[in-house]
Amino acid sequence: MQYYGLLLMQPDQEVINRWSGSAPFWEKHREIIRQMFAPVSQALIADGQVDSWHTVLDVATGPGEPALSIAASAGAEGKVFGVDVIPEMVAAARREADHLGLRNAQFDVAFADHLPFPADTFDAVVSRFGVMFFPSPGDAVREMLRVLKPGRKLAMAVWHFADRNPFHYALARVIDRYVESPPVAPVAPEAPDAFRFASPGKLREVFMEAGAMAPTERLLEFTIHAPVSAEEFWALRSEMSEKLRDKIARLSREQLATVESQALEALSEYSTGSGISFPAEVLIVSGTKSRPA
Numbered sequence: 001m002q003y004y005g006l007l008l009m010q011p012d013q014e015v016i017n018r019w020s021g022s023a024p025f026w027e028k029h030r031e032i033i034r035q036m037f038a039p040v041s042q043a044l045i046a047d048g049q050v051d052s053w054h055t056v057l058d059v060a061t062g063p064g065e066p067a068l069s070i071a072a073s074a075g076a077e078g079k080v081f082g083v084d085v086i087p088e089m090v091a092a093a094r095r096e097a098d099h100l101g102l103r104n105a106q107f108d109v110a111f112a113d114h115l116p117f118p119a120d121t122f123d124a125v126v127s128r129f130g131v132m133f134f135p136s137p138g139d140a141v142r143e144m145l146r147v148l149k150p151g152r153k154l155a156m157a158v159w160h161f162a163d164r165n166p167f168h169y170a171l172a173r174v175i176d177r178y179v180e181s182p183p184v185a186p187v188a189p190e191a192p193d194a195f196r197f198a199s200p201g202k203l204r205e206v207f208m209e210a211g212a213m214a215p216t217e218r219l220l221e222f223t224i225h226a227p228v229s230a231e232e233f234w235a236l237r238s239e240m241s242e243k244l245r246d247k248i249a250r251l252s253r254e255q256l257a258t259v260e261s262q263a264l265e266a267l268s269e270y271s272t273g274s275g276i277s278f279p280a281e282v283l284i285v286s287g288t289k290s291r292p293a
């Protein structure tokens with residue numbers, strides 16, 4: 001089952017490279033990432049109408065979120081499956097499930113648009129920050145609806161606009177002063193990118209076209225709180241993001257020292273007594289699988 005679909009699909013190689021390279025860092029920083037995005041997981045649990053006895057699927061789970069959090073609070077009958085296209089991410093999720101002793105969580109390698117489950121299997125399907133990287137979001141939403149039980153909910157979280165999210169821009173702006181970006185064409189609206197579904201209504205439209213019943217969208221305004229020092233946050237953020245890792249690798253040693261000190265200065269605006277806190281905005285889109293007529 002592990003490589004189900006891999007031979008049938010043509011992966012977007014750039015997306016695969018990006019996430020394979022990120023897997024060790026997402027695993028290394030998993031606990032802080034879990035805490036930073038816990039409000040998003042809670043919103044998905046609420047809008048996906050996840051209950052403790054449900055069988056839940058988490059698509060593009062990365063190193064296991066929100067699947068592991070859902071499994072940790074599930075009751076005796078509750079089960080969670082997580083899938084991701086990157087084997088290193090799936091291995092990281094399995095290690096953490098073992099470490100936490102969670103026997104009700106299972107992780108497998110699969111493409112979002114080719115899920116290795118029979119139709120009408122899950123009580124809820126969720127996906128946090130995944131759909132923006134899928135080669136064909138419409139096919140993926142259709143596939144997720146296929147494995148969902150009729151009358152149940154699919155819920156996804158995507159970033160709202162970049163300029164509403166200092167988590168993304170605060171450090172990038174500092175680094176961009178020192179790294180010459182090659183003159184590139186603007187990102188095509190359909191290219192895999194963290195902000196591909198930032199425009200309100202865009203993902204809801206995909207849900208509608210894929211056949212979800214009464215899809216809804218809401219803006220989740222929350223605080224990303226990382227209970228770490230500015231120095232630790234700089235290390236975390238510059239490792240977590242493939243774009244930042246790439247740019248930092250192009251800096252000279254002197255430039256890096258300057259960037260780091262300016263980055264810490266930029267972070268002072270977001271420092272609190274207990275860590276680093278950013279105002280954040282995410283869209284939560286959900287829809288119901290229709291019942292057979």
Ligand SMILES: C[S@@+](CC[C@H](N)C(=O)[O-])C[C@H]1O[C@@H](n2cnc3c(N)ncnc32)[C@H](O)[C@@H]1O
Binds near residue numbers: 065085113
């Ligand atoms: C931003 S990470 C999100 C990880 C996790 N859900 C979280 O919120 O912490 C995006 C994930 O999408 C996965 N991904 C990208 N394209 C995919 C696809 N076509 N099918 C399944 N997973 C995919 C990547 O491997 C990566 O782990």
